Amino acid sequence: MKKILLLLGFFLNGAMLFAQNIQVIRKKELLELLKPAEQQVVVYNFWASWCAPCVKEMPIFKQTAEKFADKVKIVLISLDFIEDVEKAKKILQKKEISFDTFLLDETQYNTWIDDVEPRWQGAIPMTIIQKGKKRIFINQELTWEQLEKEIHALLTSK
């Protein structure tokens, strides 16, 4: 019994370190998330555990969350299949992403890609940086310098 408790303790400890929660959402909730906020810069990143450049660029979103803590909101949306949610979770934990993220459970891609961004053909990684009506759409792997520059531009814009 003690052993079990000990094990449980270890497990909880591990989980506490990076309490990563992936909220599974559908199209309706996604479009709700994408609604522009007048006063806030929001960075949306569409990724998946199978997408190497997505995983590679993930640390820059952690960096954003740290550097622009109160000014920028980060919304990570995994496009992994629902049965791969644990794979996505593992990567987020490994990359020490502690804020809540999302997984979009909609595999009828053609029914929602245009609603997210008409210029987007569906390739990932895809990042949107948005403030009010201003929207920057980037359909490739980002560097920290690029992302920081774009965020700055939107933060200082009226």
Next chain:
Amino acid sequence: MNKFFISIAVMCMTCLLWSNKPISEGYKPGDKARDFTLKNIDGKMLSLATFPEATKGAIVIFTCNHCPFSKMYEDRIIALDAKYKPKGYPVVAINPNDPSRVPEDSFEKMIERAKEKGFTFPYLVDETQEIAKTYGATNTPHVFVLEKKGKDWIVRFVGAIDDNAKDASQVKERYVEEAVDNLIAGKKVKKAQVKAIGCTIKWKQS
């Protein structure tokens, strides 16, 4: 009435603002597609014009080795070729990825993968990425169904192969098959543009 005119004016302004946005490049259904001369995995150069089976058109698919979504579709691409090559619409696969960014997409690995899977169609390398750029391919896999009109190749469909990448047995809409069937029947392609999730093309970094 005044209000009506103001709203019309506002709408026009919005349209103008919209048109200032960069227009997305690449082909849309109805556009004339350029032919290409690219190296096949057998070492020979291939063009649409000299591709003997492409009598009515071609199913041009930008794809690659490494992308999980491309892999999920390999068997379905082979099936497309089996079904439509005899009808004059053979598959032509093109790998546009920069192998220095993804070693798995090198020319040698293309040859290996084609052998492993028993590809029945040409698997070309777009070394300069010029064809992918001109066509406006952004994903792998990304399909362009072309119809041959005299010496011209007209884009009739752009997009995804079907509506279920994960599970071929659960597919409800076979977009490419429907498009080619429409063309063969002499009809207008019903769904000429369809989007799907895929991998970004790995462009050369300048």
